[in-house]
Amino acid sequence: MSDLFSYNILDNDVEHISELQILIVDDESSDLSYYSAILSGLCTISFATDSATAMSMCVSDNPPDLILCDVLMPDQTGFEFCQELKSQPFTKDIPVIFLSSLNALEDKLEGFSTGGIDYIVKPVPQGEIVQRITTHLNIILERKKLEFYSYRDAVTKVANRRIYEYVFTKEWQNCIRYEEMFSLIMLDIDKFKSYNTFYGHVAGDEVLMLVAQQLEQFGRRSNDLFARIGGEEFVLLLPTCQSEGASQIAQRMIEAVNMLSIPHSESPSKFLTISAGVATMLPEANIEQGCLFNFADNALFKAKQKGGNQICVSDHTRIPKSFITNGHVARERRTKQQGSTQRVGQRR
Structure with missing residues (x-):
């Protein structure tokens, strides 16, 4: 490719x-x-x-x-x-x-x-x-x-995991080269299993497509990518994007799904909602890109724990040893807006 x-x-x-x-x-x-x-x-x-x-x-x-x-x-x-x-x-x-x-x-x-x-x-x-x-x-x-x-997901018609993994690797390397921040938004449909149980899998697939098409519009730049990575989980890659901009986008994505007003009897609001986890960091050659995904995934988990229909922004300060290569030792990092005075990222 x-x-x-x-x-x-x-x-x-x-x-x-x-x-x-x-x-x-x-x-x-x-x-x-x-x-x-x-x-x-x-x-x-x-x-x-x-x-x-x-x-x-x-x-x-x-x-x-x-x-x-x-x-x-x-x-x-x-x-x-x-x-x-x-x-x-x-x-x-x-x-x-x-x-x-x-x-x-x-x-x-x-x-x-x-x-x-x-x-x-x-x-x-x-x-x-x-x-x-x-x-x-x-x-x-x-x-x-x-x-x-x-490279299209068969159900939702948006990008699938295969192209997501390739673009993630490519843009991670670009951000290392140009010393730019990288943001990632993880999204998950709240109580989707209960939706499938109550309304049926055919209706579930229809909802997946509707939600995906609604959210895909937020990957507007040529190097952004919105993809379905499995089940009811989606991801939006935002290279050269600061945490503040990514958080604003995630909030608008949640609001966009709320505007669909899809009935969901098992949801507290009685409508289908999504949750989002946002993470931003400065990629480095000795750090695996999975680290950023892990931070966003943990933030998404916290958003779900709080009841869903909301975003949670990762407040990580340390890179786990499992994501550090070449024997480097994990160290304290301020990645949320690190280097913003020295590096001017493309703000969203």
Whole structure:
């Protein structure tokens, strides 16, 4: 899975190849014009005349779904560009097709050995290239559909635990690198087992979906992630977010569920409610990310003990030894707003 893929996958519900994007890399403007004209009827076409420009387009927020690349280019050969592309975790999954006038067997073999998925010899008849590219686009489309559903929770349609764990790891490392705070909100539907018992599991699934869709809107930034992690439990990842901002978001999430006014006869309020646990800390290389989850989970437990329908913010000051790596000794920490005068996080 590429890094960019982790942010885009949940918005990547592609239904037709016309929604895909091809990047053509060729230093000959006449070739760019020719192939762009032929393929523009299939999907969106972009182009680059050198590998450096092509690479910058590949690492953008809107990377291509397929690359058609010339072999003979002045700054870097197509083979070298493909090798560089495949060596980077955030671009390695982008398929590359070579378009070249080189027809020798050794050239074709080199193209495949560097990571190309096809090798088309110029000049190529218009009908042939359209059919070959269409075949590859259909394969890409089917793969994207499978990927999309593999990262969605089957019941609620929000992100599932698989993508949550990946994004959590990725953003934890980013916060270490840039010395930013990381907030996490754990959420749980109050008395959900009794709701299932009284109303039935079909109604329970319907409520899970309704609540999830209501709460998903609070993960607004591109690196936020709301996910169902199991049962009636959800989590909202808020990298580069301070404790105060995370607490405000958690309170609004509780209010949003209250506004749904879902009847729940076993609830003290007679309506379905949720509880939230909030934790914030400054990630460090020797601290496992599970520590932040543990703090939020403990805070959620306290909120439930107090009767639910409320938030509880973790007041931790010590990192448990079980979450410290490389033999470091646990030490006192003020993580709630630690370093706020030296580090300006993105406040919510």
